Amino acid sequence: MQSICVPAGLVSSDVELLDKSSREPHVYNKRTMVYSPDQPMHSLFAIKSGSVKCYTIDSEGKQQITSFHLAGDIIGMESIARGAAVTYCEALETSMLCEIKLSRLFAQNFTGVDKNLLQLLSKRLGQRNSHYLNVVNTTAEQRVASFIMAISDHFAEHGFSRSEFRLPMTRTDIANYLGLAVETVSRIFTSLKQQGVIDTQQSILTIKNTPALEKLIA
Amino acid sequence: MQSICVPAGLVSSDVELLDKSSREPHVYNKRTMVYSPDQPMHSLFAIKSGSVKCYTIDSEGKQQITSFHLAGDIIGMESIARGAAVTYCEALETSMLCEIKLSRLFAQNFTGVDKNLLQLLSKRLGQRNSHYLNVVNTTAEQRVASFIMAISDHFAEHGFSRSEFRLPMTRTDIANYLGLAVETVSRIFTSLKQQGVIDTQQSILTIKNTPALEKLIA
DNA sequence: CGTCGCGTTGAATCGCGTCAACTTCGGTGG
DNA sequence: CCACCGAAGTTGACGCGATTCAACGCGACG
Numbered sequence: 060m061q062s063i064c065v066p067a068g069l070v071s072s073d074v075e076l077l078d079k080s081s082r083e084p085h086v087y088n089k090r091t092m093v094y095s096p097d098q099p100m101h102s103l104f105a106i107k108s109g110s111v112k113c114y115t116i117d118s119e120g121k122q123q124i125t126s127f128h129l130a131g132d133i134i135g136m137e138s139i140a141r142g143a144a145v146t147y148c149e150a151l152e153t154s155m156l157c158e159i160k161l162s163r164l165f166a167q168n169f170t171g172v173d174k175n176l177l178q179l180l181s182k183r184l185g186q187r188n189s190h191y192l193n194v195v196n197t198t199a200e201q202r203v204a205s206f207i208m209a210i211s212d213h214f215a216e217h218g219f220s221r222s223e224f225r226l227p228m229t230r231t232d233i234a235n236y237l238g239l240a241v242e243t244v245s246r247i248f249t250s251l252k253q254q255g256v257i258d259t260q261q262s263i264l265t266i267k268n269t270p271a272l273e274k275l276i277a
Numbered sequence: 278m279q280s281i282c283v284p285a286g287l288v289s290s291d292v293e294l295l296d297k298s299s300r301e302p303h304v305y306n307k308r309t310m311v312y313s314p315d316q317p318m319h320s321l322f323a324i325k326s327g328s329v330k331c332y333t334i335d336s337e338g339k340q341q342i343t344s345f346h347l348a349g350d351i352i353g354m355e356s357i358a359r360g361a362a363v364t365y366c367e368a369l370e371t372s373m374l375c376e377i378k379l380s381r382l383f384a385q386n387f388t389g390v391d392k393n394l395l396q397l398l399s400k401r402l403g404q405r406n407s408h409y410l411n412v413v414n415t416t417a418e419q420r421v422a423s424f425i426m427a428i429s430d431h432f433a434e435h436g437f438s439r440s441e442f443r444l445p446m447t448r449t450d451i452a453n454y455l456g457l458a459v460e461t462v463s464r465i466f467t468s469l470k471q472q473g474v475i476d477t478q479q480s481i482l483t484i485k486n487t488p489a490l491e492k493l494i495a
Numbered sequence: 496c497g498t499c500g501c502g503t504t505g506a507a508t509c510g511c512g513t514c515a516a517c518t519t520c521g522g523t524g525g
Numbered sequence: 526c527c528a529c530c531g532a533a534g535t536t537g538a539c540g541c542g543a544t545t546c547a548a549c550g551c552g553a554c555g
Contacts, residue, residue: 112450127445127446129431130435151450180357180395180399183402184402187402194412195455199510199511213347214347217348227328229532230534232345239512242513242514243511243512246511246536248534261519449501458544461544463502464503464504466502479552
């Protein structure tokens with residue numbers, strides 16, 4: 060094991076800089092929490108030894124693990140965008156982690172765009188996690204409902220209608236993306252139509268009952 | 278629509294900087310490729326209008342979509358780490374995209390650590406995609422095999438044995454992570470043991486036939 | 496020695512994929 | 526402008542893989 064908090068992925072020339080940014084390693088016993096959702100986070104953590112699991116808890120209290128991390132990994136990157144943790148992260152065994160203060164990592168000459176690029180990457184990482192959560196351990200109906208909501212949210216964020224828009228992709232593409240068969244996606248669209256939750260005219264999709272749609276996801 | 282290539286997620290104060298980094302928008306017709314795997318990439322792309330799908334092609338020639346992107350999104354971030362594209366990315370409809378040169382985004386005072394942080398985030402993004410690909414549209418056996426290989430690779434990268442190591446997480450955790458039932462994971466471990474591919478003694482796992490394991494994933 | 500968490504194994508069920516037939520849509524050329 | 530053709534979407538019947546439910550073995554620990 061290396062004596063300083065140098066994670067994989069950083070070359071030796073950066074050791075010094077990073078080392079200045081990191082504190083002394085801290086010991087986490089098995090089943091102790093490194094961080095929890097919504098907790099303000101201005102650090103990353105380098106795993107010097109041991110291992111952790113990161114997970115979310117859904118509305119029914121069920122845990123869903125999003126990632127495992129072993130010695131050498133750096134965790135907490137998806138928190139950069141929010142400034143707060145998005146998952147639980149707990150030690151699987153007795154582990155040593157080094158806190159890496161982001162404030163020290165960010166040089167003072169760090170420009171606005173550079174910071175934003177990091178924000179974007181961090182945000183994207185969070186979205187990827189969400190999409191993963193949407194596909195693992197969910198029914199076909201939940202996946203489709205989640206997908207519709209995600210598209211709806213995107214359009215809303217960009218000033219378009221949240222409830223009526225054109226789906227630019229084919230059913231085949233949607234199915235492929237969600238890990239389902241085309242036939243299943245088609246069946247669910249018709250089922251949602253029959254339930255009065257949505258309506259479709261070719262590629263135009265209308266959300267007719269948003270609460271019902273949200274209820275399907277929860 | 279906005280007249281310049283400003284994606285969502287960047288505040289107005291950064292518009293100027295980003296604008297300098299981006300070229301004139303370029304039109305991509307439906308079904309035309311924005312970029313392909315292994316193609317050298319030193320740019321991101323901002324979607325000004327339209328939409329794209331990003332996907333990989335597996336060894337059997339089957340497409341697997343990893344993401345959709347609509348107007349306002351920035352694509353190509355997972356390529357930063359490799360310097361080359363990792364997916365195909367094609368227009369779903371007639372779309373306008375702006376190329377954003379990374380060299381212009383990176384200020385000259387961009388420090389080594391800052392760059393490495395981006396590399397890390399980009400790499401993590403790629404890993405998340407891989408994990409997603411491993412879970413979507415794969416059998417339980419493939420997921421478990423992939424998981425074992427991923428852990429094996431990690432230990433190898435960190436100077437430990439590639440073929441014998443301790444799994445720090447429980448079967449329950451593995452199952453949860455892979456979107457399977459514990460019983461299924463257990464059954465697959467015993468099946469792999471009977472096939473002589475692996476061996477287990479409590480949490481110690483030994484890979485006895487690496488080619489066979491790799492074959493399961495392909 | 497008893498308990499509890501974890502792992503394994505068996506049997507039954509069910510959700511979703513597969514296969515196949517049919518309809519609708521969009522593009523193209525006569 | 527309409528006929529045609531292929532791609533995309535829909536619907537039904539059937540089978541399989543993975544989950545669910547249940548029972549049992551095993552090691553860790555008080």
